[in-house]
Amino acid sequence: MARTPQDITDAELAVLQVLWDKGPLPIRRITDQLYPEGKTAQYATVQKLLERLESKACVSRERGGVNIYAAMIDRDDLVGRRLQAVAEKLCGGSWTPLLTHLVQVRGLSEKDRQALRRMIDDFDPRKTKKERRGKEQS
Amino acid sequence: MARTPQDITDAELAVLQVLWDKGPLPIRRITDQLYPEGKTAQYATVQKLLERLESKACVSRERGGVNIYAAMIDRDDLVGRRLQAVAEKLCGGSWTPLLTHLVQVRGLSEKDRQALRRMIDDFDPRKTKKERRGKEQS
DNA sequence: GAAATAATAAGACGGAATGACTGAGATGTC
DNA sequence: GACATCTCAGTCATTCCGTCTTATTATTTC
Numbered sequence: 429m430a431r432t433p434q435d436i437t438d439a440e441l442a443v444l445q446v447l448w449d450k451g452p453l454p455i456r457r458i459t460d461q462l463y464p465e466g467k468t469a470q471y472a473t474v475q476k477l478l479e480r481l482e483s484k485a486c487v488s489r490e491r492g493g494v495n496i497y498a499a500m501i502d503r504d505d506l507v508g509r510r511l512q513a514v515a516e517k518l519c520g521g522s523w524t525p526l527l528t529h530l531v532q533v534r535g536l537s538e539k540d541r542q543a544l545r546r547m548i549d550d551f552d553p554r555k556t557k558k559e560r561r562g563k564e565q566s
Numbered sequence: 567m568a569r570t571p572q573d574i575t576d577a578e579l580a581v582l583q584v585l586w587d588k589g590p591l592p593i594r595r596i597t598d599q600l601y602p603e604g605k606t607a608q609y610a611t612v613q614k615l616l617e618r619l620e621s622k623a624c625v626s627r628e629r630g631g632v633n634i635y636a637a638m639i640d641r642d643d644l645v646g647r648r649l650q651a652v653a654e655k656l657c658g659g660s661w662t663p664l665l666t667h668l669v670q671v672r673g674l675s676e677k678d679r680q681a682l683r684r685m686i687d688d689f690d691p692r693k694t695k696k697e698r699r700g701k702e703q704s
Numbered sequence: 705g706a707a708a709t710a711a712t713a714a715g716a717c718g719g720a721a722t723g724a725c726t727g728a729g730a731t732g733t734c
Numbered sequence: 735g736a737c738a739t740c741t742c743a744g745t746c747a748t749t750c751c752g753t754c755t756t757a758t759t760a761t762t763t764c
Contacts, residue, residue, distance in 0.1 A: 429577040431720080431751060439567040439723055441655065455740080468739095473724050475741080480722090493732070494740070507656050507667050514648045517579065518641055523672045524681075529645050530668070531685045534661045541686055543662075547669045548679055569722060569749075577752055593711080606710095607754050613712080614753080631761075632711070 435509055436486065443477045444486065444499055444506075452490070452498035573647055574624065581615045582624065582637055582644075590628070590636035 436444070446461045447453065455475055463470040478497055481487040490496040511526060519525040536544065574582070584599045585591065593613055601608040616635050619625040628634040649664060657663040674682065 429580060429752065431576055433721060437722060438569055438655075442567060469725050471740085472726080476724080477722095479742095503656055504663070504667060504671070507652060507663060508671055510652045510656070511649075511664065511667060511672075514645060514652075517576075518645050518648070523668055524675075524678055525642070525645060526649065527665070527668050527674075527678065527682065528685070529642060529649060530661055530665050531682065531689060533642070533646055534649075535689060536665075536686065537662075540662055540665065544665065544669065544682070544686060547666070548674065548682060551669060551673065567723060571750065575751060609711085610713095610755080611753055614751095617713095618751090 435513070436481075436484070436506065439473075440477050440481050440486075441506075443474060443481065444501075447487065447497065447499040448503060452496050454494045454496055456494075458497070573651070574619075574622070574644065577611075578615050578619050578624075579644075581612060581619065582639075585625065585635065585637040586641060590634050592632045592634055594632075596635070 442462055443458060446458050450457070450461070455471060455478065458478075459466045459471045459474045462474060466474075478487060478489070482489055482497075486499070486501050487497050488500050490498070511523075515521055515523050515526055580600055581596060584596050588595070588599070593609060593616065596616075597604045597609045597612045600612060604612075616625060616627070620627055620635075624637070624639050625635050626638050628636070649661075653659055653661050653664055
């Protein structure tokens with residue numbers, strides 16, 4: 429039973445979080461965020477994490493005097509990947525059980541409830557874009 | 567950056583799936599399902615996996631002439647754990663982004679849409695149980 | 705009830721994953 | 735040209751996790 433490696437590890441995620449928060453940065457700036465007292469060793473650690481993230485196409489590198497790294501996936505992309513993994517491994521690929529779980533077990537705030545009702549309508553494929561536009565204006 | 571081990575590994579999950587499908591079983595029966603030609607080695611593998619699952623309180627063991635193992639968590643429990651992990655690591659603990667993702671990115675079937683509308687109403691805490699009962703009857 | 709068969713128990717193994725590190729060279733900067 | 739800083743290319747150590755071995759204790763079968 430071949431084990432499936434993590435898509436993105438904890439340490440890699442920490443790097444991504446910095447890029448999401450601060451935007452594109454050189455390694456040094458990322459290191460400062462993650463290891464405030466960081467010296468050469470920690471710098472190299474961040475470098476290695478970026479190298480792995482790049483090989484997974486999760487960050488891009490702008491080469492130059494100093495390389496600048498930027499996130500190529502955003503939080504929601506990653507949320508999507510992880511939800512997909514859950515759906516595939518536990519629900520035979522179906523999304524519905526996830527949805528049901530969230531609504532029934534976790535419950536909804538009043539805000540959630542309103543937003544959800546609106547989303548259900550807005551993303552109803554039976555409605556044309558024109559109809560949706562009309563709804564928004566009302 | 568301490569790494570977080572998987573809650574339940576792939577091989578452990580395979581064992582759980584058998585117990586979910588077939589109900590409580592002795593090791594031998596589980597082994598038959600997972601390794602149809604399984605001999606002593608594979609039997610021991612399943613045994614080790616069950617031992618680890620037991621230490622995580624995911625299966626119970628009824629001791630006797632032959633030990634019988636039973637799942638102590640069901641699929642939805644595990645779905646919940648994994649969704650929680652996603653929410654905590656990527657959404658600051660909030661469930662809303664998961665919900666939003668499912669509805670917006672994955673889309674809803676007509677059936678989903680109907681079921682969801684009903685759930686939103688049913689689990690609305692502003693409504694008393696009496697009101698919900700009334701609604702169901704209508 | 706002895707031989708054969710099967711189950712339990714305890715530990716060891718090995719490859720891969722992952723966070724962290726070192727050292728040599730390149731590139732700038734004053 | 736000296737100094738700091740960055741890049742690059744490894745290496746390392748620990749843990750994880752799927753797997754297997756061996757020994758001991760039941761259980762069956764004739």
